[in-house]
Amino acid sequence: MTKSPPDHADTGRFGPHILARAEQLARLSESEAGLTCTYLSAAHRATAAQLREWMRDAGMVSSIDAVGNVVGRYAGSTSAAGTLIVGSHYDTVRNAGKYDGRLGILTAIAVVDDLNRARRRLPFAIEVIGFSEEEGVRFSSAYLGSSAVAGRFDPALLRRRDEAGETLDGALRAAGLDPAAIARLGRAAHDLLGYVEVHIEQGPVLLDEGLPLSIVTSIAGAARYAITVHGSAGHAGTVPMALRRDAATAAAEIVLFVERHCAATAGLVGTVGKITVPEGTVNVIPKLCELSLDIRAAEDEVLQAAAADISAGSAQIAARRGVTIEIHETSRSPSVSCSPQMQAKLEGAVARCGVQVRHLVSGAGHDAVMFHGITEIGMLFVRCGNGGISHSPLESISAEDADLAARVLRDFLLHFSTSP
Numbered sequence: 001m002t003k004s005p006p007d008h009a010d011t012g013r014f015g016p017h018i019l020a021r022a023e024q025l026a027r028l029s030e031s032e033a034g035l036t037c038t039y040l041s042a043a044h045r046a047t048a049a050q051l052r053e054w055m056r057d058a059g060m061v062s063s064i065d066a067v068g069n070v071v072g073r074y075a076g077s078t079s080a081a082g083t084l085i086v087g088s089h090y091d092t093v094r095n096a097g098k099y100d101g102r103l104g105i106l107t108a109i110a111v112v113d114d115l116n117r118a119r120r121r122l123p124f125a126i127e128v129i130g131f132s133e134e135e136g137v138r139f140s141s142a143y144l145g146s147s148a149v150a151g152r153f154d155p156a157l158l159r160r161r162d163e164a165g166e167t168l169d170g171a172l173r174a175a176g177l178d179p180a181a182i183a184r185l186g187r188a189a190h191d192l193l194g195y196v197e198v199h200i201e202q203g204p205v206l207l208d209e210g211l212p213l214s215i216v217t218s219i220a221g222a223a224r225y226a227i228t229v230h231g232s233a234g235h236a237g238t239v240p241m242a243l244r245r246d247a248a249t250a251a252a253e254i255v256l257f258v259e260r261h262c263a264a265t266a267g268l269v270g271t272v273g274k275i276t277v278p279e280g281t282v283n284v285i286p287k288l289c290e291l292s293l294d295i296r297a298a299e300d301e302v303l304q305a306a307a308a309d310i311s312a313g314s315a316q317i318a319a320r321r322g323v324t325i326e327i328h329e330t331s332r333s334p335s336v337s338c339s340p341q342m343q344a345k346l347e348g349a350v351a352r353c354g355v356q357v358r359h360l361v362s363g364a365g366h367d368a369v370m371f372h373g374i375t376e377i378g379m380l381f382v383r384c385g386n387g388g389i390s391h392s393p394l395e396s397i398s399a400e401d402a403d404l405a406a407r408v409l410r411d412f413l414l415h416f417s418t419s420p
């Protein structure tokens with residue numbers, strides 16, 4: 001691993017290079033400390049320019065499109081054999097990790113660079129795409145970049161405003177981009193051979209099992225709810241415990257019910273991430289309590305059943321405690337399956353690289369979701385270090401794992417046309 005012979009496929013060559021570039025990109029940040037790179041900020045535009053340069057250096061024809069995606073095209077040996085997209089995103093959450101999204105772009109650039117140095121063309125074109133926006137931080141709308149390439153961009157979003165009051169349309173124009181051209185970014189489905197994405201796992205499963213990689217079977221469906229509990233206010237000193245209708249204690253029971261219920265169902269996860277007592281005071285029994293609920297499952301039926309069970313459980317809590325509970329669904333996204341053929345091709349590559357084949361459901365959404373139904377999608381997860389923590393500066397990955405991911409991607413591309 002320490003020596004670097006001139007052979008392009010040598011072990012250990014990709015990993016340190018990918019990690020060094022991730023470090024370099026992480027220095028382009030909106031914040032003094034840590035990494036923040038939200039859509040169309042100065043740091044975001046500088047990141048795009050750097051990625052474009054690296055793509056060019058790797059032998060690709062590179063450009064920045066109307067929605068800010070960085071696109072590098074490595075032509076195939078024949079012009080009519082179609083295009084395989086290898087992508088992920090370069091925007092981040094606030095105070096982010098260095099590898100979420102970027103790992104997939106940097107791995108793809110490293111592999112194309114390797115092909116280019118070996119003067120090797122594949123029978124199809126490769127488009128490496130760094131998507132400009134996936135996290136939804138600035139305009140509260142995720143997948144702006146990938147939705148455009150998938151031909152699913154919603155033009156109504158152009159009127160949406162960020163926290164400073166600027167519209168998406170205005171932000172694009174200020175960055176020198178043409179909002180009207182976004183509608184033309186959608187790729188023709190007949191030209192696409194597939195979409196593949198390498199991404200950090202963002203969870204602890206691979207770390208726990210001592211495995212470096214896994215193939216994603218599906219991306220979980222998710223439903224989000226706003227829950228409001230209405231009780232009665234009262235003096236904290238004068239109302240006996242038995243006569244209270246405390247909204248916060250009812251909410252606490254709902255939180256525990258969600259935890260118990262999701263723990264008892266395989267593949268189901270549920271999180272109450274926000275609890276507030278509006279205008280709460282230390283000496284007043286809470287009249288109102290507001291909760292968020294996020295539930296996810298690989299199968300939509302499981303998600304549907306969980307929503308019904310949580311609703312019924314909450315109704316029982318409400319009846320017993322004399323409070324009323326309202327549950328409003330705020331968003332829902334169906335689960336998305338990765339294509340069996342792409343999974344089989346990734347399995348072949350993982351096995352040929354000497355790694356145990358493991359499959360995982362992705363609990364987090366990814367750009368791949370946008371390409372479902374348009375082309376075959378496949379995803380490769382890479383072990384997340386440090387307890388599996390992500391969306392945090394503590395996010396980590398080893399050079400060995402990054403290297404392995406690149407070698408698997410390289411093998412996958414080399415066998416793409418011939419493997420089943």
Ligand SMILES: [Zn+2]
Nearest residue numbers: 089100101134
């Ligand atoms: Zn990501």
